[in-house]
Amino acid sequence: MNLTGELAGLLAEVTGHPELAALPPAAPLFGGEAGLDSLSGARLLRQVHERYGVDVAAEDLNLDALQSLGALAAFIADRR
Amino acid sequence: MIKCVVWDIDNTLLDGVYLESAGQPPPADPALTAVLRELSGRGILHALASRNPPEAADYVQAATGAQFAAARCGWDSKAESVRAIAAELDLATDTLAFVDDDMIERAEVAAALPEVLVLTPEDAGQAPQWPDFSPPVLTAEGRRRAGMYAARQRRQAEAAAFGGSREDFLRHAGTRITIGRAGTADIPRLHELSVRTRQLNSGAAALSEDDLAALVSSPAYLVPAVSLRDDYGDDGIVGVAALARNGAGSWPVPVLMMSCRALGRGVLEALLGWLSRTAAAAGATGLTVPCLITDRNVPLRLALAAAGLRAAPGSAAAGERAEFSRSLTGPLPPVPDWLTGWDGTS
Numbered sequence: 001m002n003l004t005g006e007l008a009g010l011l012a013e014v015t016g017h018p019e020l021a022a023l024p025p026a027a028p029l030f031g032g033e034a035g036l037d038s039l040s041g042a043r044l045l046r047q048v049h050e051r052y053g054v055d056v057a058a059e060d061l062n063l064d065a066l067q068s069l070g071a072l073a074a075f076i077a078d079r080r
Numbered sequence: 081m082i083k084c085v086v087w088d089i090d091n092t093l094l095d096g097v098y099l100e101s102a103g104q105p106p107p108a109d110p111a112l113t114a115v116l117r118e119l120s121g122r123g124i125l126h127a128l129a130s131r132n133p134p135e136a137a138d139y140v141q142a143a144t145g146a147q148f149a150a151a152r153c154g155w156d157s158k159a160e161s162v163r164a165i166a167a168e169l170d171l172a173t174d175t176l177a178f179v180d181d182d183m184i185e186r187a188e189v190a191a192a193l194p195e196v197l198v199l200t201p202e203d204a205g206q207a208p209q210w211p212d213f214s215p216p217v218l219t220a221e222g223r224r225r226a227g228m229y230a231a232r233q234r235r236q237a238e239a240a241a242f243g244g245s246r247e248d249f250l251r252h253a254g255t256r257i258t259i260g261r262a263g264t265a266d267i268p269r270l271h272e273l274s275v276r277t278r279q280l281n282s283g284a285a286a287l288s289e290d291d292l293a294a295l296v297s298s299p300a301y302l303v304p305a306v307s308l309r310d311d312y313g314d315d316g317i318v319g320v321a322a323l324a325r326n327g328a329g330s331w332p333v334p335v336l337m338m339s340c341r342a343l344g345r346g347v348l349e350a351l352l353g354w355l356s357r358t359a360a361a362a363g364a365t366g367l368t369v370p371c372l373i374t375d376r377n378v379p380l381r382l383a384l385a386a387a388g389l390r391a392a393p394g395s396a397a398a399g400e401r402a403e404f405s406r407s408l409t410g411p412l413p414p415v416p417d418w419l420t421g422w423d424g425t426s
Contacts, residue, residue, distance in 0.1 A: 016240055030386040035246050038280065039170070039344035041382035057378045061393055061402060063385040 003073040010051075011036075011069065014043035025070035041066060048072070054079045081276070082124060082197060082212050083171050084149065085204070086162050087112075088180035089130040089140055092201045098136045105136075108143040111205050116146040118208045122215055123222030125149040125169065125229055129161035129178070149229035158185045159192035169229065170340045172278065172376060177212075179204040215276075219269045221316040228341060231313030238312075250346055250418070254311040257350050257419040262305035262320060267292045269317045270305065273337055280319075280338035280348055280380045282371040287335065295322050295335065302358065303335075304422065306351055308342055318342040323355055330366030330405060331359040336380070343379060346416060352387040353415035360408040368405040373398050387413040 004025045011034065012021040020034060029036040036044070044066075049055050054076045056065050065075035090097045093113075096106025116126055128137050128151040137151035150168045152161035158180065166173045174195035180186050181201050190198045197212065207213045215222065235253060242249045262270060267289050274287040287295075296303050306319035319338035323331055333355060338348045356367050369389055371380065373396050381404075389404035396402035415421070 015246070017245070036382070037246070037344060037346065037386065038348055038379035038382040041386075042279075042379045045378060045382075057375070057381065058398065061373070061381075061396060062390050063381060066382070066385065 003077060004069050007048075007069045007072055007076075010044060010047050011040075014047060015040045023069060025073070026068050029066050029068060029072075036066065048076065052076050052080065081175065081215060082177045083175040083276070084125040084127055084165070084169060085119060085177045085179060085207075086127045086129050086165055087116075088158075088182070088185065089128060089132055089136055091181040092179055093128075093140055093144060098130075098132045098139065105139055105143075108140070109201070112201060113144045113146070115204060115208060116144055119213060120146060120226050121223065122208075122213070123218055123225040124213065124215075125226060127151065127165045127169070128153070129158050129165065129180075131155060147226040147230055149226065149233070157188060157192075159189045162189055162193060162196060170279070170343050177204075177207070215272070217268055217272045217275065219272050221269055222272060224316070228313055228315055232341065235310070235312040246344075246346070247416075250310075250416070255345065255416075255418050256309050257347055257416070258307045259304045259351070259354055259419065259421045260307065261422050262292075262296050262303040264293065264296065266305050266317060266320075267296065270320050273317070273320060273339060277337050277339055278374075278376045279340050279378075280343065280383070281377055282333070282336040282369055282380060284372045284374070300325055304351070304354065304358075306338070306342075306347060308345065308347055310345075315339070315341055318347060319351060321351060321355060323359060325362070326364065328363050328365060330368045331362075331364040333367065333369045336369055336371075338380075348380070348383040349386060349413075350416055350419045352383060352389075353413040354419065354421050356387070356406070356408055356412045357415060358421070360412055364408055366405055366407050366409075368403055370401050370403050372401050 008021045008023050012018050023034055045056050065072050087093050094106045095109050098105050126146055126148050128148050130153050132153050134153045137153055141148055150165045152164055162178055173193050177197040178189050179199045186198045239249050270292050271289045295301050302323040304321055305317050308315045308318045321333055322335035323333055359367055384404045389406045391402040391404045
């Protein structure tokens with residue numbers, strides 16, 4: 001599975017909404033359908049750190065990497 | 081400061097081994113039962129981590145009369161159980177203590193989670209005398225904390241089974257967020273919040289009661305206190321902010337904090353929406369939140385990002401303060417329709 005698809009799976013897991021596993025890579029994570037909030041967002045970042053060794057919170061002051069799954073995948077791919 | 085004690089069952093909370101007793105399980109340890117009650121009265125939570133079957137947790141609850149906010153029974157390592165309990169309660173692991181009579185279990189938790197305070201049952205008997213277990217302030221909210229976590233377990237179970245979106249669930253749960261003007265009577269609770277909350281806190285140092293009294297009485301600041309309740313329970317005051325009046329400029333928010341009990345319930349997002357709209361209505365052109373960058377308050381930065389606040393990239397490293405700001409001249413961040421605001425003018 002590609003990285004964006006794996007991240008969609010993680011998003012579905014941390015939000016408890018299985019349908020988000022099919023979220024398009026360009027869809028916004030804050031607001032909109034995904035509705036990422038401070039709790040699910042922190043869980044997602046923790047999972048990303050554990051799984052890919054990339055600490056987004058430490059490297060990205062504004063958390064721009066969480067704009068979309070595509071942005072997050074690109075951020076991770078750049079650092080692996 | 082310790083917010084939750086994770087207890088072993090066999091030869092710790094019980095005077096014996098649950099499964100080795102034919103028929104009637106062993107009685108609760110009287111000294112530790114008294115400690116459970118004393119710490120609950122101080123607003124400290126309890127949880128269970130045991131290799132016993134899940135019904136042992138029900139037995140211990142009945143035998144001790146204590147409420148347990150979380151229980152992990154099974155064959156996971158104790159370190160794994162402690163980590164899972166921290167995640168379930170949204171507590172940082174350095175606010176947990178772990179009590180077990182078994183030296184190997186204690187060593188395993190201490191090695192995997194060095195930030196957890198690891199104690200023998202004998203140590204735990206002394207714990208009420210230690211500063212880590214003695215919160216400097218205890219309010220009505222603090223004393224009701226165990227009941228609020230019980231309400232939270234029911235809420236989370238229903239949320240997990242609920243089909244719709246997060247917004248739909250918050251509406252279904254009858255969520256009510258009330259923003260009122262903080263007054264003198266609220267100061268002990270606001271001080272308690274500033275001592276306890278780290279995950280949703282833009283500052284580092286706790287605010288003294290004098291600091292808070294000065295803010296509340298100053299005409300230069302609006303000080304909203306945020307209360308939260310729903311059909312599952314009433315959490316009382318969960319958050320506070322200070323908004324500095326600054327004419328037609330950008331209005332600073334030098335204080336922004338929220339209890340971790342409010343995490344995932346849209347409260348910080350609602351407060352940021354209210355601050356933006358209140359400042360904009362009074363003529364502000366922007367909103368600025370100075371925020372200390374720590375590895376603990378990432379949830380706060382997520383809420384700032386979601387509300388459209390940004391800092392100059394690379395302007396602050398861990399341990400430094402960044403200025404997050406946004407314009408208030410275009411579209412404003414939303415407030416949910418279950419928020420009752422105070423218009424900030426009176």
